[in-house]
Amino acid sequence: MLAGPGSGKTRVVTHRIAHLISAGVPAEQIVALSFTNKAADEMRRRVSELVGPQPVEMGTFHRFAARLLRKNARLVGLTSDYSILDPDDAGSLLKRAAKKLGLSLTHTPIDRVAGVISRAKNELTTPESFEPRWGRPVDEVAKRVWPAYQQMMLEANSVDFDDLLVHIARMLIDNPDLRRMLDARHRWILVDEYQDTNAVQYCIVRGLSIDHPNLAVTGDPDQAIYGWRGASIRNILEFERDYPSATVVKLEHNYRSTSNILGTADRLIAHNSRRKPKRLITDAAPGSPVRIVLDASSHDEADRIADEIAQALSDGSRTPRDFAILFRTNALSRSLEVALRSRGVPYQLVRGLEFFKRREIRDAVAWLRLLKNPRDDEALLRVVNVPPRGIGKQSLDRLLSWASDKRVSLLEAAAEAARIPGISKRSGTALVQFARLHGELAAQAGGPTGSVAALLDAVLEKTGYRRMLAEDGGDEGGEDRLANVEELVTAARQFGETFQPTTPDDDALGSFLETTALVADTDVWDAQENRVSLMTLHASKGLEFPVVYLVAMEDGILPHERSIDQPEQMEEERRLVFVGITRGREEVHASAARMRDYRGTRRISAPSLFLTEMTGTETVVTGTEAPASAATWARWGVVEDDYAQVASDDSADGTGAAPGGGPSMRRPDGLVLELDESDAYEEHASPKKKTERPASARRRGLDAAIERATDLASRLGGLQPVKRTYEMGQRVRHPEYGEGSICGISGTGPRAVGTVIFDGPAGTRKFILGHGALEPAD
DNA sequence: GAGGCAGATCTTTTT
DNA sequence: GATCTGCCTC
Numbered sequence: 030m031l032a033g034p035g036s037g038k039t040r041v042v043t044h045r046i047a048h049l050i051s052a053g054v055p056a057e058q059i060v061a062l063s064f065t066n067k068a069a070d071e072m073r074r075r076v077s078e079l080v081g082p083q084p085v086e087m088g089t090f091h092r093f094a095a096r097l098l099r100k101n102a103r104l105v106g107l108t109s110d111y112s113i114l115d116p117d118d119a120g121s122l123l124k125r126a127a128k129k130l131g132l133s134l135t136h137t138p139i140d141r142v143a144g145v146i147s148r149a150k151n152e153l154t155t156p157e158s159f160e161p162r163w164g165r166p167v168d169e170v171a172k173r174v175w176p177a178y179q180q181m182m183l184e185a186n187s188v189d190f191d192d193l194l195v196h197i198a199r200m201l202i203d204n205p206d207l208r209r210m211l212d213a214r215h216r217w218i219l220v221d222e223y224q225d226t227n228a229v230q231y232c233i234v235r236g237l238s239i240d241h242p243n244l245a246v247t248g249d250p251d252q253a254i255y256g257w258r259g260a261s262i263r264n265i266l267e268f269e270r271d272y273p274s275a276t277v278v279k280l281e282h283n284y285r286s287t288s289n290i291l292g293t294a295d296r297l298i299a300h301n302s303r304r305k306p307k308r309l310i311t312d313a314a315p316g317s318p319v320r321i322v323l324d325a326s327s328h329d330e331a332d333r334i335a336d337e338i339a340q341a342l343s344d345g346s347r348t349p350r351d352f353a354i355l356f357r358t359n360a361l362s363r364s365l366e367v368a369l370r371s372r373g374v375p376y377q378l379v380r381g382l383e384f385f386k387r388r389e390i391r392d393a394v395a396w397l398r399l400l401k402n403p404r405d406d407e408a409l410l411r412v413v414n415v416p417p418r419g420i421g422k423q424s425l426d427r428l429l430s431w432a433s434d435k436r437v438s439l440l441e442a443a444a445e446a447a448r449i450p451g452i453s454k455r456s457g458t459a460l461v462q463f464a465r466l467h468g469e470l471a472a473q474a475g476g477p478t479g480s481v482a483a484l485l486d487a488v489l490e491k492t493g494y495r496r497m498l499a500e501d502g503g504d505e506g507g508e509d510r511l512a513n514v515e516e517l518v519t520a521a522r523q524f525g526e527t528f529q530p531t532t533p534d535d536d537a538l539g540s541f542l543e544t545t546a547l548v549a550d551t552d553v554w555d556a557q558e559n560r561v562s563l564m565t566l567h568a569s570k571g572l573e574f575p576v577v578y579l580v581a582m583e584d585g586i587l588p589h590e591r592s593i594d595q596p597e598q599m600e601e602e603r604r605l606v607f608v609g610i611t612r613g614r615e616e617v618h619a620s621a622a623r624m625r626d627y628r629g630t631r632r633i634s635a636p637s638l639f640l641t642e643m644t645g646t647e648t649v650v651t652g653t654e655a656p657a658s659a660a661t662w663a664r665w666g667v668v669e670d671d672y673a674q675v676a677s678d679d680s681a682d683g684t685g686a687a688p689g690g691g692p693s694m695r696r697p698d699g700l701v702l703e704l705d706e707s708d709a710y711e712e713h714a715s716p717k718k719k720t721e722r723p724a725s726a727r728r729r730g731l732d733a734a735i736e737r738a739t740d741l742a743s744r745l746g747g748l749q750p751v752k753r754t755y756e757m758g759q760r761v762r763h764p765e766y767g768e769g770s771i772c773g774i775s776g777t778g779p780r781a782v783g784t785v786i787f788d789g790p791a792g793t794r795k796f797i798l799g800h801g802a803l804e805p806a807d
Numbered sequence: 808g809a810g811g812c813a814g815a816t817c818t819t820t821t822t
Numbered sequence: 823g824a825t826c827t828g829c830c831t832c
């Protein structure tokens with residue numbers, strides 16, 4: 030399903046599940062994969078509304094993989110008690126690996142190296158097959174540490190986030206019998222947000238749907254915003270090749286936003302060249318125009334928005350949960366928080382990881398991990414000297430090298446610490462005692478009947494952690510931290526109450542750890558809470574709000590400075606804005622500030638290119654910094670509009686994405702890509718030319734993009750794009766709705782919105798005229 | 808070994 | 823701005 034924003038995707042997915050079940054498909058054979066737990070929970074809720082609670086497997090890719098891995102851990106050299114390391118712990122393990130190899134990290138920051146490895150894993154590259162790109166020192170370092178890192182992971186019976194998926198993918202590739210079994214077991218698969226799947230995820234889905242290709246995926250290439258994580262729209266484009274009998278369904282009708290909002294979103298996204306043409310159709314009224322506000326400073330921006338919200342709240346026209354404020358980076362939230370707080374407006378910052386990122390929470394969870402998996406060295410390092418037990422860096426270094434020589438875990442080494450040369454008597458005793466403490470707690474942890482909350486309580490008590498926090502009344506909120514830890518105990522208790530083992534080897538502690546390890550930002554966001562939501566654009570995917578504010582749309586921030594010189598990344602940034610705009614149901618306000626206090630410095634920047642691209646008949650430009658005559662802005666807009674016209678002609682005809690119909694081209698790596706720029710070219714050229722494409726179209730990346738602008742411009746000289754003009758009262762024909770007449774036009778040019786009264790039952794509908802959905806009826 | 812301090816460093820988005 | 827690092831002193 031190619032499904033535009035607000036087209037009822039979740040509804041389609043849930044109804045499909047419900048339909049399968051009522052058609053007699055056993056619920057255990059259905060797997061529904063999404064990207065956040067939130068989305069999965071929502072799906073589950075809606076499915077049980079339709080057909081009652083069902084044992085359908087619903088969750089994130091990572092959760093699904095984690096459970097599968099637990100059942101088959103032996104196949105990849107792990108035990109079912111394996112730990113999941115979060116990026117921080119994984120990073121520090123990577124650091125230890127580098128140190129072991131004596132690699133200097135001064136010129137290659139560790140998170141950069143981690144990023145390269147993560148990226149490679151998501152491409153399903155192995156440490157052996159990984160090839161450093163020439164002239165990239167980070168790659169060279171990655172090439173060398175990766176194997177050591179992986180070895181250490183294995184010895185610690187641990188995986189990182191990426192490994193969860195990679196292990197499953199490899200398992201499916203290497204074990205044909207198991208693959209067949211799992212394929213048969215998970216017969217019906219549904220994947221949401223398919224445009225954001227990467228190679229590993231693709232591999233997993235593919236592996237489970239060869240014998241039983243009952244696969245339903247939904248996605249919108251225009252909302253692909255995880256390219257940096259290796260997601261690739263090629264998964265959508267290749268779909269029809271891998272599953273030749275696939276049917277493509279387009280959901281183009283938007284039930285969410287006003288036509289002004291949709292028009293603006295569409296105008297913007299038309300500037301992307303690499304996309305499947307797709308229409309946005311709506312019956313909705315125009316609503317208020319999308320507002321573009323230019324403020325003098327980031328503080329003005331925050332104050333203005335807070336004032337507007339406070340005003341709407343006090344006159345009763347809105348309630349706090351109607352509002353969302355979206356931004357590019359988390360760091361941008363601060364001034365908004367301050368402004369909202371000073372006006373007493375309740376808000377929630379959607380950054381759920383915060384809780385699980387807190388030191389005290391991580392310490393407590395690390396203890397649980399160590400109890401579950403005694404080989405989890407990273408967890409041990411985290412808690413071994415908290416509260417202080419007199420075990421310092423020196424002793425730990427000795428312990429580490431001894432353990433690594435003897436090939437034992439740190440915990441095993443700790444038990445022997447008294448005998449390890451170089452470790453002082455005092456530290457040695459402390460380590461031995463630590464090991465003994467672990468033994469005591471582990472005894473309590475044993476047995477699947479044990480409650481996680483009780484165990485956690487014992488940990489806090491016996492390790493002296495709770496006492497440490499209680500006594501640390503002074504400087505930095507030992508009280509708060511204590512409260513947080515107690516909150517974790519409560520969470521564990523609640524978890525224990527609802528926990529239902531689905532398989533015999535399911536245990537509460539393991540599941541609890543899995544849950545804490547795999548929470549996402551948006552998972553903590555609570556739609557019920559009546560608060561203004563503050564979140565990143567990425568986190569907003571899949572949500573909707575009556576009123577949306579897009580802030581800090583400035584050059585260098587919204588097209589992020591690291592994206593500006595790369596055309597593909599610019600397109601992703603543009604999609605990000607597209608996602609942001611289409612979150613809005615009734616009002617969208619985009620803003621930029623001339624001067625912004627950011628990262629401790631003050632920066633002056635120009636309004637985002639995207640603001641000018643959005644500007645048109647559906648928008649108004651205001652604010653203290655708005656050009657008085659609107660001339661500068663407007664002229665800028667006009668120039669952009671010419672470009673917009675070129676781009677819109679690219680996608681003027683919505684048929685390009687029909688199954689197998691669109692022209693496609695093969696890249697050297699064997700992928701099939703559809704490029705709209707060639708669509709545009711083809712559209713007006715003779716059909717014969719289809720096979721001999723100009724060399725320029727074959728080139729990609731920077732070259733192609735530079736070429737495209739100039740090349741396309743010159744080519745257009747000889748190729749007149751089909752220009753249609755419409756006027757009031759004109760008779761038109763729509764392929765689906767039949768004939769009608771235009772009874773209203775708002776705006777001008779290819780983006781104008783026309784209202785059509787159809788003769789048939791379709792009634793009155795609105796269209797973006799330039800989209801080619803309508804033809805003149807003679 | 809613990810704790811405190813100054814200076815360096817680095818800042819996209821996330822399961 | 824915030825956090826981490828290395829260095830210093832007790």
